[in-house]
Amino acid sequence: MTARIVELRKGVLEKNDLLAAGLRAQFADVDVRVSNWVSSPGTGKTALLELLLARAVERGIVAAALVGDCATDNDAQRLARSGAPVRQIVTEGMCHLEADMIGEHLSGWDLRALDLLVIENVGNLVCPSSYDLGEDVRVALLSVTEGEDKPVKYPQLFHSSDVVVVTKTDLAAAVEWDRDAALAAVAAVNPDATVVETSARTGAGIDDLLDLLSTRTPHLQEAP
Amino acid sequence: MHELSVAHAVVSTVVDALPSPPPRVLGIRVRVGELSGIVPRALEFAYDVAAQDTPLADAALVIEVSPVVIDCPACGPQQLASTHDFRCPVCGTPCGAVIGGKELEILDVTLDDTCVSEDMVEVSA
Ligand SMILES: [Zn+2]
Numbered sequence: 001m002t003a004r005i006v007e008l009r010k011g012v013l014e015k016n017d018l019l020a021a022g023l024r025a026q027f028a029d030v031d032v033r034v035s036n037w038v039s040s041p042g043t044g045k046t047a048l049l050e051l052l053l054a055r056a057v058e059r060g061i062v063a064a065a066l067v068g069d070c071a072t073d074n075d076a077q078r079l080a081r082s083g084a085p086v087r088q089i090v091t092e093g094m095c096h097l098e099a100d101m102i103g104e105h106l107s108g109w110d111l112r113a114l115d116l117l118v119i120e121n122v123g124n125l126v127c128p129s130s131y132d133l134g135e136d137v138r139v140a141l142l143s144v145t146e147g148e149d150k151p152v153k154y155p156q157l158f159h160s161s162d163v164v165v166v167t168k169t170d171l172a173a174a175v176e177w178d179r180d181a182a183l184a185a186v187a188a189v190n191p192d193a194t195v196v197e198t199s200a201r202t203g204a205g206i207d208d209l210l211d212l213l214s215t216r217t218p219h220l221q222e223a224p
Numbered sequence: 225m226h227e228l229s230v231a232h233a234v235v236s237t238v239v240d241a242l243p244s245p246p247p248r249v250l251g252i253r254v255r256v257g258e259l260s261g262i263v264p265r266a267l268e269f270a271y272d273v274a275a276q277d278t279p280l281a282d283a284a285l286v287i288e289v290s291p292v293v294i295d296c297p298a299c300g301p302q303q304l305a306s307t308h309d310f311r312c313p314v315c316g317t318p319c320g321a322v323i324g325g326k327e328l329e330i331l332d333v334t335l336d337d338t339c340v341s342e343d344m345v346e347v348s349a
Contacts, residue, residue: 012254014237
């Protein structure tokens, strides 16, 4: 038996990457800023997003959201209260969103009318980090109740994120949140990350986050 | 875990690249970067499942893990010892410019050449 080695040199996620590149070009063409929110369950992602969308409506920023969820549509119903258009992507047990799901769920939406599109990924810190969705900005959320070392435990996600949003800062004192240690952990895996500290209860940081996500800043313009 | 989706992507990418009829595949080599988000052992396990009933059923998977390499503005390319300390190991400057370690690619495929030529003889006969 003779064996022959054939060089292939193909990216495993090439199909997803190509679809994502197509989406990114489409988003740039109609001038909508797209962010992909990733966190573990329980970071208060949905509460923060609800407030952000409501604030966008108040400020006349046209925002919409795509929500990835394993089964129920509770999050989507809750988010729709903000007055912004919301669609749910049921992943049927899949642990992450892929670019083709984004493309499918955008059909019929007038992207030209939008300033901001938020994609809420499935609650999971590992799997979504491998899949480009065509976003301008990847956002990793970190709640003060989770522990300061989370970025170091999940370096793939925190390294690939442009923005790290700290949530539930109103609870910081109660849980003895060590802010310096958390910021050091973020810097250790991603020296270029922009950190925004927020509270969905007090509204702290919401306007900063909205400004950051709905404006194309020079730093965030670089390809991920 | 998403290793099963990744394993299916590995198998379908290789199968799509094979000539028809597919030759017997003896092995494939995959490069997995430390920042790819893939756990090599989980991928090995998922691959065995994904390869069943495909031309890759007997093909051994070899995973080559590639380390994180940053491009330090002062010192140039430097390999990092860990994925959670993005400082240049030479000068200590924090640096997020990664030039290696995110790979998730199929390097090559080892085919049974005898098998290929037999198939070709059969086809031409
Ligand atoms: Zn250096």
